[in-house]
Amino acid sequence: MRTRRSHSQVTAIAPSHAELLPLVAAAARAADHASLRPWRLIELRGDARDRLGQAFVQAAGLTGDAALKQAGKPLRAGLLLAIVACRQPSEKVEEWEQEAAAAGVAHLLTLLLSEAGWGVMWRSGPYTRADAVRRMHGLRDSEQLLGWLYVGAVPADCKPAHRTPIDPNEYLSAL
Template identity: 60%
Template structure:
């Protein structure tokens, strides 16, 4: 985890469908109360990224050059993985816990892809909850988009060291 870095700029190569399926299988083994698997991942390649760009521009209300600039954002990586909370009815597992599981899958997936040599960055923003983006991803009414993992070839230049958390501030005892 100390070696992992977010890569805001990646190259044109991306994992194959086979590599991606395996990473999703492994990421899906995270702790999941009642084994509900309340998540799914949508792979966006090629033209699907362009449709997402148009949906983001529509959601923003921007026009002209500003809309064009927003529409280019999903083209920054050859593969985007939309991470979706897909809640399941459960008397035992509340909605917030199911969203936490989907977040865990996204984080595990980013670690797995990074370890496999891919550049990854998790992007979020208010567009994830917009109607236009929801429709573009063909989400069910109760599903929520957490964001996208932008995935591509890892850049050759190294980024700086990640500092660790101050355990004295973040770890307490009762």
């Protein structure tokens, strides 16, 4: 955890479905009030990344060079993992808490992928709520896309990231 960093550039080499399964099982240990498991993950590889790029273009209403650039964004990694919050009916667990549980799974998964040697970056943005993108992912009315984990091998020439340390006293208080 102390060395985790986002990798904005990764190679096309990515973990296989079989390699992901134990990591997803471990990430499912995230805090989850009432054990609703209000989340799911969608693997996007190959052609699915092209379809996502086209959904980005449609959502943005772009043409020409701008459309080409936008369509290429999902091709920045060999694997994208869509993080989907799936609202479950519950009298005691609010929707925001269910989305937080899904985000917790995504964050733990970034840590696990990083620990396994993969480069990861969580990307989101305005297209997570766009109709074209929702349709492309086959989302139900009760689901919200939280973003994508872009996953791939760390390039050999990757420089270690520097992150300015925080003063924990500024973020931890008592009543």
